[in-house]
Amino acid sequence: xxxxxxxxxxxxxxxxxxxxxxxxxxxxxxxxxxxxxxxxxxxxxxxxxxxxxxxxxxxxxxxxxxxxxxxxxxxxxxxxxxxxxxxxxxxxxxxxxxxxxxxxxxxxxxxxxxxxxxxxxxxxxxxxxxxxxxxxxxxxxxxxxxxxxxxxxxxxxxxxxxxxxxxxxxxxxxxxxxxxxxxxxxxxxxxxxxxxxxxxxxxxxxxxxxxx
Amino acid sequence: xxxxxxxxxxxxxxxxxxxxxxxxxxxxxxxxxxxxxxxxxxxxxxxxxxxxxxxxxxxxxxxxxxxxxxxxxxxxxxxxxxxxxxxxxxxxxxxxxxxxxxxxxxxxxxxxxxxxxxxxxxxxxxxxxxxxxxxxxxxxxxxxxxxxxxxxxxxxxxxxxxxxxxxxxxxxxxxxxxxxxxxxxxxxxxxxxxxxxxxxxxxxxxxxxxxx
Numbered sequence: 001x002x003x004x005x006x007x008x009x010x011x012x013x014x015x016x017x018x019x020x021x022x023x024x025x026x027x028x029x030x031x032x033x034x035x036x037x038x039x040x041x042x043x044x045x046x047x048x049x050x051x052x053x054x055x056x057x058x059x060x061x062x063x064x065x066x067x068x069x070x071x072x073x074x075x076x077x078x079x080x081x082x083x084x085x086x087x088x089x090x091x092x093x094x095x096x097x098x099x100x101x102x103x104x105x106x107x108x109x110x111x112x113x114x115x116x117x118x119x120x121x122x123x124x125x126x127x128x129x130x131x132x133x134x135x136x137x138x139x140x141x142x143x144x145x146x147x148x149x150x151x152x153x154x155x156x157x158x159x160x161x162x163x164x165x166x167x168x169x170x171x172x173x174x175x176x177x178x179x180x181x182x183x184x185x186x187x188x189x190x191x192x193x194x195x196x197x198x199x200x201x202x203x204x205x206x207x208x209x210x211x212x
Numbered sequence: 213x214x215x216x217x218x219x220x221x222x223x224x225x226x227x228x229x230x231x232x233x234x235x236x237x238x239x240x241x242x243x244x245x246x247x248x249x250x251x252x253x254x255x256x257x258x259x260x261x262x263x264x265x266x267x268x269x270x271x272x273x274x275x276x277x278x279x280x281x282x283x284x285x286x287x288x289x290x291x292x293x294x295x296x297x298x299x300x301x302x303x304x305x306x307x308x309x310x311x312x313x314x315x316x317x318x319x320x321x322x323x324x325x326x327x328x329x330x331x332x333x334x335x336x337x338x339x340x341x342x343x344x345x346x347x348x349x350x351x352x353x354x355x356x357x358x359x360x361x362x363x364x365x366x367x368x369x370x371x372x373x374x375x376x377x378x379x380x381x382x383x384x385x386x387x388x389x390x391x392x393x394x395x396x397x398x399x400x401x402x403x404x405x406x407x408x409x410x411x412x413x414x415x416x417x418x419x420x421x422x423x424x
Contacts, residue, residue, distance in 0.1 A: 003373050017383060019380075026394070090407060112415070145273075147352050150266060161213050170231050175239065185384050186412075190394075195403055
């Protein structure tokens with residue numbers, strides 16, 4: 001086991017440190033976030049720091065980098081209050097990763113990468129047609145983090161699209177079945193395989209495996 | 213593709229809705245968080261909503277449920293400013309899941325589940341000895357989310373322990389190699405397998421695979 005102090009980490013080259021610190025906190029929920037600006041120009045960007053905040057109300061948060069590093073998604077959400085979150089699958093992984101390139105504000109990542117915008121009546125922002133699990137969000141609050149100028153964007157889930165076959169009898173969505181990917185660090189993408197599901201843990205009982 | 217509106221989701225039984233909404237946002241970074249109270253009594257709890265906030269300074273955040281649902285970790289961190297985050301592996305997955313049971317404040321989840329506390333000179337809170345990737349944190353800020361009384365706990369990484377073999381030449385930590393798990397929903401745990409790593413995306417280039 002190797003021990004690194006934060007002083008050593010600080011002394012590292014920024015790319016080495018970026019890879020190391022980005023991966024040390026574990027696998028992430030990588031997804032594509034779709035938005036539009038005030039003139040309805042679409043934007044699409046890959047985000048990996050997505051958290052479940054609560055089921056009732058159904059809230060999801062994501063971390064947006066500092067405004068100068070990642071301005072378009074954030075300003076579009078500020079202006080329209082609307083965005084979509086779209087899972088990523090192996091079939092279009094390269095295109096999804098390519099949305100992380102710095103395109104100009106007037107350039108659409110849909111056009112540049114070849115992913116297809118899917119417009120619906122009830123959501124201003126476009127979905128990604130190729131994605132098998134997608135949901136629309138209504139902005140609740142943008143919380144700036146003073147430590148490093150990132151933002152926690154808090155949103156409420158509105159409409160959800162998911163293949164029926166993936167929804168199990170107890171409501172669990174089998175994302176391995178639909179091939180939603182996880183990510184690690186800045187640039188690693190992973191498939192998953194279920195080890196186990198467990199029953200609700202009780203203080204006076206041994207853990208029980210659920211039928212998976 | 214099935215379409216669910218938020219009105220339908222709200223009408224569901226709370227367990228079904230909890231499973232569905234907890235899994236729809238994707239795979240998560242599940243870890244055990246170790247703390248102590250003011251009398252140095254250890255506490256250990258499983259958390260799955262962990263985000264990377266930044267590499268310089270090295271900041272990690274996690275979401276803590278409302279205080280009445282999950283009081284011990286939060287109040288220990290408020291009192292001591294110190295906590296550890298420990299990855300979970302297949303070898304002790306049942307014990308890790310069992311820490312989610314509601315034990316009384318005076319009961320130690322280490323004792324109850326059979327996981328081993330590992331005390332070090334430079335960190336007040338205990339690590340989990342069985343964990344192959346662990347890091348200590350210094351509290352920066354606790355941000356309450358007014359939408360549902362959850363909290364974003366922002367901390368700075370202090371000391372990191374990781375097997376040398378997992379750290380690649382560019383700093384990337386190969387968590388598949390050490391068997392760190394991901395989670396889905398409230399109770400699903402997953403192994404991962406690498407699909408690809410990609411070079412930094414550029415607006416005028418096609419995506420390039422890195423040697424994995």
